[in-house]
Amino acid sequence: MSISKVDLFLMVKGKHFENYQISNIYNRLTGLRESDWQAVYMQDFHDPTSIQVISVLAGSLGIDRFMLGDVGLGVAKLLTCGGFGVWTIVDWFLIQGVAKEKNGEKLRQTLAHMPNESEQE
């Protein structure tokens, strides 16, 4: 039962994470207590595709960085008009990776407070 929940979670949310994080997430979610699943499902992850689109359309205003929670970088990007265009172009190629890394970190922090069933026994 628990395994299929993990599979379902990765099928739905898998694209929100970097490939190399998937196996760790799988191992960590396997054996998670039933009561903790609610918190995992409730997590709101950044959608890398949406962030990519926003970066292309409004990257020069730093909106992509604001959405990811990098307020300082967002302000810097806004004030410099996207780093005079250079930063905007660089972010087109970086922002999906940044979003996935942040999602992985967010999930890791959530799971850090949750013991799994094997640890309890």
Place this chain on the structure above:
Amino acid sequence: MIQIRQFPYRPHDYETEKASNSYLMSLIAAIAGLPLPIVNLLATLFFYLSNRKGTYFVRWHCTQALVSQVFLLGTNSVGFWWTVSVFMGDVDFTNQYMGYMVTLVLFNLAEFAATIYTAIQTRKGIHVEWWFYGNLTHLICPAK
């Protein structure tokens, strides 16, 4: 000019994507930044800095892209300011200038084609080393 070599390990899919992006980004930056040659160097430098803690494959290809842009900056800057001087009337339009510009265009086209080829091959996980730049990259980017 371009050699396919064996990399110390088989890179994962996410590594090949990032490595390939370093070449693609330098192309886009070069097109967007024309005629200023510094723009693509800055873009490649920022991309390299953001990936400096990445895996060896990603770092290696970001460094090769950066090294190639450094040499391109030198040659293109000379061409850019020589052209400005000719337009301002400070320097005459000479055969040397014409020869340099033709060479510069050919050099840029060769680099452009090589970059596209390398981006495609790197995306497939094939390790491509450029003549001279590849050896220089090995010196700058050790395996750790």
